[in-house]
Amino acid sequence: MQLFYKALSLLTVFLVACAAAGAQQITPIGIIQGSGALATSGTFTVEGIVTGVYAGLNPAGFYVQNDAAGADGDAATSDALFVVQTAPSVVVGNRVRITGAVQEIASTPSFNQAVLTGPAITVVSAGNALPAFSIISNATYSNATAEPFEGMLVEFSAPVTVTDVAALKSRGELNISPQGLVYQPTQFVDPNDDPASGTTSAGATNVAAVTAYQAANASRILLLDDGRATVNPLPIPYLDATTQTVRIGSTVGRLRGILGYGNSRWRVQPLAGADAPVVTVLRPAVPTFSAIDVKVASFNVLNYFNGDAQAAAFPRRAEPKRWWNLTASAAKSLPPSCR
Known part of the structure; x- marks a missing residue:
């Protein structure tokens, strides 16, 4: 009898150990994303709510985000990532458990976005509320x-x-x-003079300020x-x-x-x-006109180049003069009331 109980105890321990070994360890997405520029590469199991499905993107797939209960609680880390799936099999509001390979690289399919590839997906439940907007x-x-x-x-x-x-x-x-x-930097920054009150029309003494303004725009x-x-x-x-x-x-x-x-x-x-x-779209209000006759004339000056005569393929100094003569001739042909 003692031998039987000992064998039964060993069997119980073995079964519990096997169950523990087979259980999937769920990692909060924020731990994978980290607070740096790149996510941690490797195979992970995550669980979260599907927030958006985009079958038309390249690559196609969906976004999954931890809810408040599953997040890591760190405001410096993202709680979401993109799951690559050619024909998305989930819908918004699904709670899913996914195992796959995470990467964040410059080439496909990541393009410098944290993605999970080769997903093994289990839909845990449907119709869940989405995580709160940040x-x-x-x-x-x-x-x-x-x-x-x-x-x-x-x-x-x-x-x-x-x-x-x-x-x-x-x-x-x-x-x-x-x-x-x-706005274009030169709307406010004189590229030729520092300070901008200067009157130079050539040079590059203020290029750094123009470049800095452009960088601020891009940011x-x-x-x-x-x-x-x-x-x-x-x-x-x-x-x-x-x-x-x-x-x-x-x-x-x-x-x-x-x-x-x-x-x-x-x-x-x-x-x-x-x-x-x-x-x-906020269009300007239509102005109020008095009893006048308004005529509008326009000319295409897209090719009004100011060539530097440095290469045969580039318009020479004669080119602006030729376009000026054409424009002046066309303007003279307008009725006096339009001039």
């Missing part, structure tokens, strides 16, 4: 301080301003600034993405519902999204429903 102060935002929010749900504390629309039609992207419009500009890698996306996103356009100076009120990173840019990936970004 508030980003517009006044203090800088790309240099965005790392603790990588992959997380964020909300800007005030409206952001559209600063560039060049890639909206081709890539579905808008440049935005939390601190208002940005506070990020992208509002459309959650897709599509070229020439249709419909074009973010058009104002009334004007069907977007202008520099337009605003996005209460911008909420997921702060991702890719192609060397911080970018806000959009959310759906009530949290979707809405761009408001």
